[in-house]
Amino acid sequence: MVKSLLMAVNKTLTNDDFGKLLLRLAVGGLMLFHGMHKAIDGVGGIAGMLAAKGLPGFIAYGVLVGEVLAPILIILGILTRPSALVLAFTMVVAWLMVGTGKTFALDAVGAWAIESLVYFFVGALAVAFLGAGRYSVVSDPVWK
Template sequence: MNSSYNENFAKLFLRLFVGFLFLMHGYAKLKYGTSFIESTLAEKNITQYLVYGVYIGEVIAPIFLIIGYYTRFFASLIIVTIIFAIYLVHPTEVFSTSEHGGLALEIQYFYIFSSLLIMLIGPGKYSIDQN
């Protein structure tokens, strides 16, 4: 096997992995609603219309990331979604550790840096973008 073949499969698996895991966050919002987010927006005096951004960032973006369409754009949208979620829900935990010693926001950092990696390396051959 050549390295290009392995590289393209690695890009595919990374997109599938990050996209599927993040899509599960969106699925939860579709199934259980966004009342928590709406109340958090209200507490911070932010317009309630931004709640629709959750569906774009947690449902639409991961789907397009999975299929590899406008991959870099939707990876950046996931980053913006996570940063906004940190601002809304976890602003005091940015550098905090959990009771087990890891970073309190390690899953959020995982999504940010995995999406950043996808932006940098591109979608790979097995995508609609193919670049």
């Protein structure tokens, strides 16, 4: 009885393509909020952090690629794997810029201080390995 119920639940919920869509919407959609904040308010704060580390401030505009363009492409299922790798790289850079000192720390509510960076990094890697799936705005698998 329990086994047949579990088999029925497993059969009903088996839809890899829909799971890929949900993952793309979560990773791309949530990151897009971070990117839109920078697109609206500017990248001056990031440029200042880069300058403090001896790097040219214009590199800050790369965050718009990693946090706006890449998430939009991930959500739409266009160039999904390369876009996910760009997002993952962006999270590594963010960790190097602001997270290295927090790697072994907890925040005020007891969560891992860099958990959002890790979530987006691992989520982007999962999207890169899984691809877009069937639900994409493009039909040619080369562009997915």
